[in-house]
Each structure stands twice: as C-alpha cells, then as structure tokens.
Amino acid sequence: MRHALLFAAVAALVSSPAMSQSPGRPPVLSNIAPWDQPFLPPAPAWDGASKALLRDASDPWVTPFEADRGHDFSPNYVDTRAWFDRLDAASDLIRIEQFGVSPEGRPIYAVIASKDGANFDPAKPVLMIQAGIHPGEIDGKDAGMMVLRDIAFYGKDALLDRVNLILIPILSVDGHERAGAYSRPNQRGPRIQGWRNTATNQNLNRDYLKLDQAEMRAVRGLILKYRPDLYVDVHVTDGLDYQYDVTYGFNGEDGSFSRSPNSSAWLDTVFKPAMNAALERQGHIPGELVFGIDDDEPKKGLSDGGLGERYSNGWGAAAHVPTILIENHSLKPHEQRVLGTYVFIEEAMRLLADQGAAL
Numbered sequence: 586m587r588h589a590l591l592f593a594a595v596a597a598l599v600s601s602p603a604m605s606q607s608p609g610r611p612p613v614l615s616n617i618a619p620w621d622q623p624f625l626p627p628a629p630a631w632d633g634a635s636k637a638l639l640r641d642a643s644d645p646w647v648t649p650f651e652a653d654r655g656h657d658f659s660p661n662y663v664d665t666r667a668w669f670d671r672l673d674a675a676s677d678l679i680r681i682e683q684f685g686v687s688p689e690g691r692p693i694y695a696v697i698a699s700k701d702g703a704n705f706d707p708a709k710p711v712l713m714i715q716a717g718i719h720p721g722e723i724d725g726k727d728a729g730m731m732v733l734r735d736i737a738f739y740g741k742d743a744l745l746d747r748v749n750l751i752l753i754p755i756l757s758v759d760g761h762e763r764a765g766a767y768s769r770p771n772q773r774g775p776r777i778q779g780w781r782n783t784a785t786n787q788n789l790n791r792d793y794l795k796l797d798q799a800e801m802r803a804v805r806g807l808i809l810k811y812r813p814d815l816y817v818d819v820h821v822t823d824g825l826d827y828q829y830d831v832t833y834g835f836n837g838e839d840g841s842f843s844r845s846p847n848s849s850a851w852l853d854t855v856f857k858p859a860m861n862a863a864l865e866r867q868g869h870i871p872g873e874l875v876f877g878i879d880d881d882e883p884k885k886g887l888s889d890g891g892l893g894e895r896y897s898n899g900w901g902a903a904a905h906v907p908t909i910l911i912e913n914h915s916l917k918p919h920e921q922r923v924l925g926t927y928v929f930i931e932e933a934m935r936l937l938a939d940q941g942a943a944l
C-alpha cells in the first residue's frame with residue numbers, strides 16, 4: 586500500500602508539478618510535439634502605467650529581469666546574489682543578512698533596507714516580503730530587486746523614513762537552482778523556472794506548523810528576530826483562469842474565520858481598499874484570492890483562499906503575524922506580474938508608514 590501510494594504520488598508529480606491533474610487521467614497523444622505549438626491561451630493586451638517603472642538596459646543599475654528584451658528572464662542564485670552584493674556595497678541603506686543554510690549548503694539570505702543601521706527603531710513598522718518559497722513563482726524576487734534599487738538610487742528612499750523593509754529574494758534556494766524550461770508549463774514566464782520542491786523533495790508552503798525543513802526553521806528565526814508587522818508571501822497561481830493579474834488574500838477576509846480577527850479586520854477595511862486603488866491606478870487588475878474547490882470540476886465552485894496552519898497565511902493568523910498570500914495570475918506575462926508586485930510592495934510600505942500603528 587505504501588508503495589502504491591508512493592508510485593501514485595510520483596506519477597502525479599511527474600505529470601504535473603502544479604498538482605492540478607488527476608493521476609488517473611490518460612496522457613493526450615498527438616503527432617505534434619507539445620513544444621512545437623503554443624498551448625497557453627493568448628495573453629490579453631496590457632499597457633499599465635507601471636511600465637514606466639522599468640529601467641533601460643543601459644542603466645548601470647538595471648536588473649537582469651529588466652535587461653532582458655522580453656522581460657521574461659529571472660537570474661539564477663549566484664547572479665542574484667552578485668547583484669545584491671553590488672547594491673549592498675554601493676548603498677548605506679542596504680545590507681544583506683544570512684539567516685539559514687539549505688540542505689545543499691546554499692546560504693539563505695535576506696536583503697534589508699533601512700535608515701536605522703543594524704538595530705531597527707522599534708517604533709517603525711517592519712514589512713517582510715518573501716519570494717520563492719515556490720521557486721518557479723519568483724515574481725517577488727525580480728520586483729524586490731527593482732524596489733530596492735529605486736530606494737537606493739532613484740528617489741524612493743523616503744519610503745524608509747517610517748518603515749523598514751526585509752526582502753527574502755529566494756527562500757527555497759535549492760529548488761530555485763533545480764531549474765528548467767518546463768517546471769511550470771502553465772505559467773507565462775520566466776523562461777527558466779525553478780522547481781516547486783526542495784532538495785529533500787518537500788513543499789515548504791506546507792511546513793509552517795511542523796517546521797520539519799531547515800528553510801522553514803530559518804524563516805521562523807528571522808521572523809522572531811525582526812517581528813514583522815506585515816508578512817507577504819509571494820506566489821503565482823497554478824493555472825486557474827480569470828481576468829485578474831494580482832490576487833491576494835488572508836485568513837479572515839471579508840468576515841470569514843480567523844484566529845486573528847482584529848488584524849484581519851484591519852487588512853479588510855484599511856489595507857485592501859487602498860491597495861486595490863493603488864494597483865488600479867497603475868493599470869493592474871487586483872482580485873480576491875480564490876482556489877478551485879475541485880480543479881477537475883469547476884462547477885463545485887471556489888474557496889475563499891483561507892488556508893490551514895501549514896500554509897503561510899494560515900500560520901500567520903494563528904501566530905498573530907498579519908500575513909498576506911499573493912497569487913499572481915500565471916497566465917499573465919511575467920513582466921505584468923512583476924510590475925504588479927512592485928506596486929504592491931511600494932504601496933504596502935506607504936500603508937504601513939501611514940497606518941501601521943493601528944495594525
């Protein structure tokens with residue numbers, strides 16, 4: 586029985602990393618190799634105002650994502666770290682802090698933007714942005730590089746006057762390096778994507794409560810050290826189609842159950858209206874975080890995105906750490922998703938600065 590279950594699990598993993606495919610479904614046979622034809626539905630035309638945030642390839646601080654002509658690229662672990670090391674060396678506002686080591690021995694680090702130096706002013710709210718717990722869903726890394734660059738050099742340092750920012754650019758560093766062009770075939774870029782699971786084949790966004798994995802114990806240590814006022818876990822959807830580009834949510838949204846009802850109410854009544862307005866001003870299409878109740882049977886409807894304690898947002902509600910799960914829409918282009926994430930991070934900093942005391 587154990588072997589049968591294991592075989593089924595492996596078969597499901599091989600056929601679909603997104604876990605949205607029924608293991609019993611026969612493969613589709615065709616004379617045309619799947620890589621010979623586009624199989625995603627066409628992307629709706631988009632020309633959001635946030636495109637003005639992109640810097641030209643001639644800019645000395647262009648990010649690898651921006652430097653790519655198609656804006657369809659995301660740098661690997663070594664190149665990401667090298668870029669951040671250069672930023673750290675050039676700006677007093679930026680520092681890098683290692684907070685763990687992966688099973689394959691890679692340092693796990695955060696990039697911290699602050700005007701306070703080594704010790705945060707306890708009166709300032711702390712925003713923690715986490716990218717790459719699922720490494721193929723890496724929008725938060727590319728957006729975070731742009732935000733930190735603009736804070737350091739392009740006139741946005743005032744964002745740090747009343748808030749501190751901690752970016753985890755890649756949490757699942759080993760999965761990030763187990764990369765390929767077909768890790769997430771139902772996602773429109775970047776061209777090379779990390780793998781969902783870690784070097785020990787674990788899904789880290791199921792380990793918040795048990796803390797079996799080194800990466801999650803490391804994150805817990807970082808959270809306990811800095812006590813973020815708002816924790817944002819950035820993902821990309823597994824393929825459910827809808828019009829929105831940036832969806833996000835939290836346990837307790839719109840009056841549903843939460844173990845932290847007061848912070849959920851603040852996120853509902855203060856954060857969400859302002860964030861949605863900011864995204865819309867920049868041409869984005871914010872929407873509610875939803876999941877299909879049964880991916881094989883759409884008529885069963887949608888759940889509201891509230892999740893149990895092994896997931897980031899469920900854990901956050903239980904631990905009284907206000908936590909938002911972002912799910913950018915996988916069928917929107919990488920560029921559109923990254924820019925939406927940039928707008929989200931910048932607006933979250935403003936909202937925490939202005940209203941974080943109430944939170």
Ligand SMILES: [Zn+2]
Pocket residue numbers: 719722790820821
């Ligand atoms: Zn994910």
